[in-house]
Amino acid sequence: MASLSFRAIQKSYGSTKVLHHVDVQVGDGEYLVLVGPSGCGKSTLLRCIAGLEDISAGELWIGDRRVDQMAPRDRNVAMVFQSYALYPHMTVRENMGFALRVQRRPPAEIEAAVLQAAKMLELEHLLDRYPGQMSGGQRQRVAMGRAIVRRPDVFLFDEPLSNLDAALRHHMRVELKRLHRRLETTIVHVTHDQVEALTLADRILVLNGGYVQQFGSPRELFDTPANTFVAQFIGSPSMNLLPAVGSGGEVRIEGVEGALALDRSGPFTLGVRPTDLVVGSGPLKGRVDVIESMGAEALLHIELGPHTIVAQVPEPLRVRVDELVPLDVGVTHAFDRESGVRL
Amino acid sequence: MARRPSTPEVVLTHAAIVGITMVTLYPVLWVLEMAFSPSQSFSMDLSPIPSEVTLDNFRDVIGTFDDEGRWLFGRQLLNSVIVSVATAVLGLSLSTTAAYALSRWSFPGREQGMAAFLVTQMFPGVVMAIPLYLLLDLFGLLDSRTGLVLVYATTSVPFSVFTLKGYFDTIPVALEEAAMLDGASRWMTFRYIVLPLARPALAVTGLFSFMTAWNEFILALTLMGSEDAYTLPVVLQGYVGDFGTEWGRFAAGAVIVSLPVMALFFALQRHFVEGLTAGGVKG
Numbered sequence A: 001m002a003s004l005s006f007r008a009i010q011k012s013y014g015s016t017k018v019l020h021h022v023d024v025q026v027g028d029g030e031y032l033v034l035v036g037p038s039g040c041g042k043s044t045l046l047r048c049i050a051g052l053e054d055i056s057a058g059e060l061w062i063g064d065r066r067v068d069q070m071a072p073r074d075r076n077v078a079m080v081f082q083s084y085a086l087y088p089h090m091t092v093r094e095n096m097g098f099a100l101r102v103q104r105r106p107p108a109e110i111e112a113a114v115l116q117a118a119k120m121l122e123l124e125h126l127l128d129r130y131p132g133q134m135s136g137g138q139r140q141r142v143a144m145g146r147a148i149v150r151r152p153d154v155f156l157f158d159e160p161l162s163n164l165d166a167a168l169r170h171h172m173r174v175e176l177k178r179l180h181r182r183l184e185t186t187i188v189h190v191t192h193d194q195v196e197a198l199t200l201a202d203r204i205l206v207l208n209g210g211y212v213q214q215f216g217s218p219r220e221l222f223d224t225p226a227n228t229f230v231a232q233f234i235g236s237p238s239m240n241l242l243p244a245v246g247s248g249g250e251v252r253i254e255g256v257e258g259a260l261a262l263d264r265s266g267p268f269t270l271g272v273r274p275t276d277l278v279v280g281s282g283p284l285k286g287r288v289d290v291i292e293s294m295g296a297e298a299l300l301h302i303e304l305g306p307h308t309i310v311a312q313v314p315e316p317l318r319v320r321v322d323e324l325v326p327l328d329v330g331v332t333h334a335f336d337r338e339s340g341v342r343l
Numbered sequence B: 001m002a003r004r005p006s007t008p009e010v011v012l013t014h015a016a017i018v019g020i021t022m023v024t025l026y027p028v029l030w031v032l033e034m035a036f037s038p039s040q041s042f043s044m045d046l047s048p049i050p051s052e053v054t055l056d057n058f059r060d061v062i063g064t065f066d067d068e069g070r071w072l073f074g075r076q077l078l079n080s081v082i083v084s085v086a087t088a089v090l091g092l093s094l095s096t097t098a099a100y101a102l103s104r105w106s107f108p109g110r111e112q113g114m115a116a117f118l119v120t121q122m123f124p125g126v127v128m129a130i131p132l133y134l135l136l137d138l139f140g141l142l143d144s145r146t147g148l149v150l151v152y153a154t155t156s157v158p159f160s161v162f163t164l165k166g167y168f169d170t171i172p173v174a175l176e177e178a179a180m181l182d183g184a185s186r187w188m189t190f191r192y193i194v195l196p197l198a199r200p201a202l203a204v205t206g207l208f209s210f211m212t213a214w215n216e217f218i219l220a221l222t223l224m225g226s227e228d229a230y231t232l233p234v235v236l237q238g239y240v241g242d243f244g245t246e247w248g249r250f251a252a253g254a255v256i257v258s259l260p261v262m263a264l265f266f267a268l269q270r271h272f273v274e275g276l277t278a279g280g281v282k283g
Ligand SMILES: Nc1ncnc2c1ncn2[C@@H]1O[C@H](COP(=O)(O)OP(=O)(O)OP(=O)(O)O)[C@@H](O)[C@H]1O
Pocket: A013, A016, A018, A036, A037, A038, A039, A040, A041, A042, A043, A044, A045, A192
């Protein structure tokens, strides 16, 4: 167990810079989730921690050891690869025990460690199988087991749930939470699934194009997104963003009749989460364009002047397609028009 | 669902299989017939069943002695075995490491090196007979097994490297990264992850190197001057004379030379299985 500290880390491939100044401290035993769109540098950052890639500038510390010049094998981190990377010629038992065999631990100790991890992951009945004889979810658990057996300082998970079906993914998400509570080891988990991020993380690091967008608890990211990127990336469906201008205690949305009672002046970007839209009363008028029913709730796609916004409302509905509905806003967010930064 | 083949189909298929088998086996049976017949003439008999069976030919081929009364055939068989095994071992160890490096690292001269390997394959071995003769002469390795092993091993390396590199390329790098994170050194990763996974390719290239050395004739004839140093193909050729060929002994020799190769094939067969890397990584 150890804390993890990124100090002004940069990473370039030749002249292409893929990580710009990552400077973040992760506490001992924290569950850190790295999110961002495809190609934003998540895997690269993870591989830098593992030592599979060299960092171009900055320092990486695990606990009180500076590790960025160390070989992967000396860093005491365990990684669950996006592809699982199980040794195909070894049984589950041998896969999970490999790290300990490399360390020349006594066979009895290896067997005990493997059994304990297998029990935790419900893999006991699969110990003599080969990776080729198992389902995706089982392999995923073996990959996890191989990491657990090591008792590393830090776990690194690269999109470990991405290839599982929805039900299994949910199950494994719960398993991961349980595992973390039991082991209390620092975890860095990469995903591009914001639900995974919100449910698992103690803290989330949002990356975009190699830049850190925000670092904070799921609550912080959801309630006070640092910019329009985070605002749209975290939360599903995405936050509605509308160009607005305020003056004298009133805010008008461009191209829309009616004014909202908000205290802000000058042009800005107004952000409203679909759950924070009030349908049925209010100063604005929109036309219902599409209704997506999801059982307990429905998504209304509403034409508001030249804009289309999404509202999430409870079922049963009292509106029909093409109906004109009055609208109001609850909690709102304000961002700079140019930079997108939170005001 | 597979359709059940109709009776005429079954009959025709089996007839075809029997026909092809006969065409394939007939020449082999003919060699066997000559090997077991007492006559030394070329058999023109259509039937592959010998009218008279004798082991004389085998006895003659195996039972050769040199001037001092030492067992010549034994010595020559030993030459062949030692040279072929050493060629396979040396060739395989050189080409495995070379192929791994070519597959995993990029370094200056990598592309050129690969191209150079290809270029060497354009020339038949005979072209190099004279330069090789001079080289071995220079190092005093003419007439020696060591010389022959060096020649064979180096000529088998390019093909082996290509085969093995192609195979290493299919082994996901993530497996090695996982092993390194598990605390394995470079060497351990190579030894415990890469080599076991490459077993089918190692078996094929090893067998190939062995057979190249086992069957090679022209260089062996050129570089080995004395009967003592001959390998079996050269010995075999001795039965094909200027004034007449001892076909019976030649055939018996051919049978003897093929046996070890067949045995080796059967022994290695189970290693030729494909799909060893299945299930390691998804997708
Ligand atoms: N070996 C490399 N050489 C050059 N560029 C690379 C290399 N590896 C990755 N990149 C680039 O670095 C950027 C970040 O890649 P990375 O794999 O970290 O993305 P990611 O966030 O993990 O994406 P995904 O969600 O698709 O896995 C990408 O733009 C990619 O093209």
